[in-house]
Ligand code: HEC
């Protein structure tokens with residue numbers, strides 16, 4: 252099951268206000284179809300950029316036939332069938348009805364969709380791209396008569412009209428607006444990231460009603476990082492650790508010279524970014540590099556220093572518990588330098604996941620392991636084994652604390668309680 256962070260609270264539903272729907276997005280589309288490409292072929296590509304398959308397909312069910320349960324925190328929402336089946340799918344939708352569902356979250360019958368469907372981002376999709384997506388979902392996708400289960404939301408969230416209020420407060424519904432001074436490349440990158448690729452649904456912090464705190468590049472909080480079920484999601488603003496080529500590499504292959512993808516980003520790379528053209532990925536990377544960086548959060552602790560850590564681990568005398576456990580369990584792959592090996596074992600020194608304020612993701616990877624997706628450009632799968640069975644809570648805490656404070660890392664200590672919490676969550680799965 253997917254867990255949803257994009258969501259609403261009773262405060263939003265209960266608020267009085269005037270029903271409103273977002274205004275239609277009409278902008279000049281950027282990247283044009285490749286020569287010789289039909290509208291439906293262009294639409295098939297755009298469906299990958301928008302990652303429609305991630306939510307609209309359930310394991311064992313036909314592609315795009317829906318039925319994936321999404322836990323909203325207020326009940327289960329099932330994605331719908333968006334194949335061209337006339338009864339259970341969207342085969343009878345006109346292009347305008349399709350556009351309103353995708354960009355405004357309004358169904359053909361006038362009812363409102365839950366923002367589990369990222370229509371707040373899709374509002375920025377151009378008319379031209381909507382036309383291509385419509386052509387694909389009408390003629391390029393196989394119709395399926397599968398009827399997904401009905402969503403089971405508790406009161407008041409089962410009252411779909413309440414979504415009109417949420418939209419009134421939180422969905423700005425504005426079309427894409429390029430900023431003055433952007434090169435055509437940055438402009439296309441921004442168009443994709445703000446809109447169809449909906450990167451902000453995970454990478455922008457959320458407010459009290461789980462609304463995104465910013466919806467476009469002009470706002471400092473846009474893409475400034477957030478949290479997904481306790482897993483820290485890094486800021487994408489400027490990505491100071493990486494140059495443009497390293498960003499493209501990461502999005503295309505799930506790995507680059509000093510990192511490897513883990514957590515929810517794994518599926519994003521697998522189904523969406525690894526399928527994008529190099530030109531679009533370059534535009535996305537150019538755009539992310541052009542964003543002013545997020546203000547640095549003050550370092551939590553003084554780093555031990557790279558040389559000091561490497562010396563201590565190499566000498567292997569008077570080691571702390573954390574250092575000894577690192578040598579025994581981790582150094583074979585991540586090395587005493589914490590630098591790993593380019594494109595094979597990610598760097599732990601300076602890694603976002605290691606230095607995040609919240610240690611959940613680091614502990615998750617340590618206890619359960621991780622694997623990169625197999626992509627066209629990098630078919631081999633890199634596997635990090637899980638150490639949940641080998642390490643007790645106190646050992647895992649000592650080891651994680653060492654990793655977070657060794658080399659140049661500056662994150663806070665990890666407690667046994669932190670470990671126990673992550674372990675309980677993993678066991679519940
Ligand atoms: C993050 C998950 C997610 C992604 C990505 C996503 N959808 Fe959805 N979509 C949903 C959910 C969930 C619903 C049903 C919401 C509800 O029942 O209120 C939905 C509903 C819809 C509907 C309304 C169908 C109806 O019954 O009227 C359409 C059309 C649609 N999506 C098209 C798309 C397209 C096209 C894409 C890709 C560009 C896409 N969706 C990507 C989650 C998603």
Ligand code: HEC
Pocket residue numbers: 444448449450451452453454479482483484485486487490498501502510511512513514515516519524535603604612
């Ligand atoms: C479903 C949620 C989700 C979506 C959508 C998403 N990301 Fe991510 N992203 C994550 C998470 C979680 C991580 C942390 C991965 C880790 O810990 O290894 C991440 C990590 C990254 C990183 C690595 C940054 C670093 O400093 O390590 C980049 C780059 C990135 N995402 C780019 C994107 C782009 C571009 C998009 C849109 C095309 C996108 N993401 C959409 C969840 C998401």
Ligand code: HEC
Pocket residue numbers: 509510511512513577580581582583584585595596597598599602603604605613616617621622623633634635636638650654
């Ligand atoms: C057999 C080799 C191997 C061993 C031993 C190993 N790792 Fe890994 N580690 C990997 C690989 C491969 C990845 C990349 C997998 C991925 O992220 O999908 C990885 C990923 C990670 C990540 C995520 C990095 C990122 O940027 O997202 C962390 C953190 C990590 N390892 C910590 C550890 C710790 C701590 C230990 C010791 C308990 C350890 N590893 C032992 C191979 C190993």
